[in-house]
Amino acid sequence: MERIYLDHAAATPLRPEVVTVMDEACRRFPGNPSSLHRWGREARSALEDARAKTAAAIGVEAGTVHFVRGGTESINLAILGRVDRVRALGASTPVLVRSALEHPAVREAMEAAENTGCVVQELPVSPEGDVDFPRSLSTVSQLPALVSVQWVNQETGMVLAIARVAERCLELGVPLHVDAVQAAGRIDVRVDRVPVAFLSISGHKLGGPRSTGVLVASEDAQIDPRIFGGGQEGGLRPGTVDVAGAVGFARALEISVERLDEESARLSRLRSKLEAGLLGALPGLRVHASEARRAPHILSIGVDDLARDLLPAALDLAGIGVSAGSACRSGSLGVSPVMRALYGDIAGRIAPVRLSLGWSSTEKDVDEAIRRIPPVIESMRNAGPPSGSEPSR
């Protein structure tokens, strides 16, 4: 059975061009980029070249780009590094603000901060993707240390109205962190157009290497490091930098941005086809974030009255790789805060599935998915409800 990979929002295969430049970097730059000798210089030059390319791709100064180990680290650094700084500046109970839809990396980093005495405030998001910002913020007596809002929601593909959030933060003089992990390479995230203090991007969502990412921190953004030892990455992220990883990351981001228009049009078309195909075969299917602008790579659907934890398993057994919202460490599927926000009390009755496309997705993948998914759902429905409904004992 041919396998169909529809989980590019989780990880995207490495682009061949990325493999090429990384392979070359591994062989050509054996030195430590912090060393003063020739080998160090060569590695450093490759690293700085990667930084410059990354900066150019998102419209920022090279000095603001810090290479880190992936999106989660980038997000944690922004949030917790910011908390450390405002504490050092004398704030006793820093206030952190986030949207209701944030990824666990944001949510849990803020929870960790909460455990040390910070106050966390959640902003609702409208079905259209507007963050209910001004009204909620007026209830906070003290200006937030940081506002963190994602650009694209990881479960539904909803594009949040970041420009408006950024504008509001600018007015208030509050630094904004944007989690652009699902957005970069899928929509335009050039921050010369949208002023943000911090931006997080992950490499493996772009066809880049795993465990790579950047934290963009604008020059006037005040933040402290979370780990210590060596002054690498402007002192913000000490530790020997993975040159090949940075080179691969930069190449992946560069390609994604270069091809953004055509690729986004191609994925939108594939997504529309997938959506129409599934809706045609499965009446009553719920399509998430349909009232909002959506990033082109995610189709998030909800199937009523089907066991939440069985649908991705059944699709896996049919050779189709998808995700069902966020899994916890055990792999068991709870009702995610995103689905809770979307459906409220009935969230538990709806099986969410996230189908996500990427650079390697083809028309054939989509056709095959349309052919295979509906029968899987049908046969699950035909299996009927659990037979254990007789009274216990």
Next chain:
Amino acid sequence: MSPAEHRKRILVAMSGGVDSSLAAALLVEGGHEVVGATMKTFCYKDAPGPTRTCCGLDGILDARRVADHLGIPHYVFDVEEEFSADVVDDFVSEYARGRTPNPCVQCNSNTKFRDLLHRGRVLGCEGIATGHYARIEIAPNGGLAILRGRDHDKDQSYFLWGLPSDLLPRLHFPLGGLQKRDVRQKARSLMLATADKPESQEICFVPLGDYRGFLETRLPQEHPALLPGDLVHSSGEVIGEHPGFAGFTVGQRKGLGGGFSEPLYVLEIRPESREVVVGPFDQLFSSHMLVEEPRWLTSVPPQPGDSVRVQIRHRSPDVPARVSRTAGGLELEFEEPQRAVTPGQSAAIYLGERLLGGGRIASARRAKVTAQ
């Protein structure tokens, strides 16, 4: 698998222990398409202390490790809600009634196997399997029967009397014919990560074995089962106070306090008066017991007058008994009086090696004490 048997898609419940790990491995060896699943019965996040029991996070991760090693898919089924309603609530209410429940039986009877079968059906599986030490064979009358595992020390058929009988045609117990030591050895030779994992004895949702503490979190603070009551001697004399009957089990000797002229055992718990009745060892024996709501794995349940063998606790041998009545529950008369027949515990009824069915012990009639 004999060549005549066809390749099946089989869902295996993998707890993360060595037994279910090997059960999965044997089915893979047999050429089946094996799907592994761990049932998450409670949230390890909320559990106090280590979560080293079968259903905790460690178990899930071990099961996944083994599944990855075997090259089979592994999924986690969240049965927390059903488990809490069917098993945990029952566990609490039984203790609150002064009985000693057997939650593993309750889980097997009403939750685990049914749920597994249903989920298996949804996932297109023809059969389900577990790592129980029990066998399924064709009975003399042509139907299917559950038999004791070949390893009598490990036999787990006692826990299976409440299984819905319609399940048997789809059920596999790959370890039924094996000895435990062979299971470990085979698991080692297959390099299963769980090969040397110690046995879990705890009840999965009471991780530290602290029943009393668990009940305190589940019952209202002022529940009679948690309030002090009289410790009454079988002679009628009040000889002390106990801190709440919820912690007591018939047959128990420890925890009664000392200073008595003879060793005393719990004979009976009277929830309505909150009394715990104690007495000497020779009063601990019962001649009869009443088994409530029996379930049968045979189409011809025993009738009054029939001789059967009955096992009244895990790891006890079965003993001969005679059916004295079947109306309003199953009443059995033991051939020899039995020690500590405990209300709430299971009575599993056998004919030779074959498990016929069973039920919960509702009450026991004390044997006349013969002269010492």
